[in-house]
Amino acid sequence: MARTDLSAQPMPRAGKALDAAVVAANADGNSFDHTGRRMLLLSNGSDAPAAVTVQIPAMVEGQDVVDLPVTVPANDSLLLPPFSAVYRQPNGKVYIDYADVTDLSVAVLELPA
Secondary structure (H helix, E strand, O other): OOOEEOOEEEOOOOOOOHHHOOEEOOOOOEEEEOOOOEEEEEEEOOOOOEEEEEOOOOEEOOEEOOOEEEEEOOOEEEEEOOOOHHHOOOOOEEEEEEOOOOOEEEEEEEOOO
């Protein structure tokens, strides 16, 4: 299996029901197109915290920049704000990896222009 691309869902000015927005996280990771206006929603239905990593493909003085580790609390959700250009892969996407996808759901929400 391969990394699965997530489609961005527009955030209307009137709001959006977040529980209807999520899909199951892919064990091989997910990705989405970087626009600078897209947020990542992570929803953990497990009784244990979930470890998520957002890759950073940048280098500083020949050294890799450390990827962003994120912990989603047990039975809770976490909304990450729009990602800066440092998270953009050479193909224009943002990559998300998961330690375990059991009861983990994800969505990409796009802010209005």
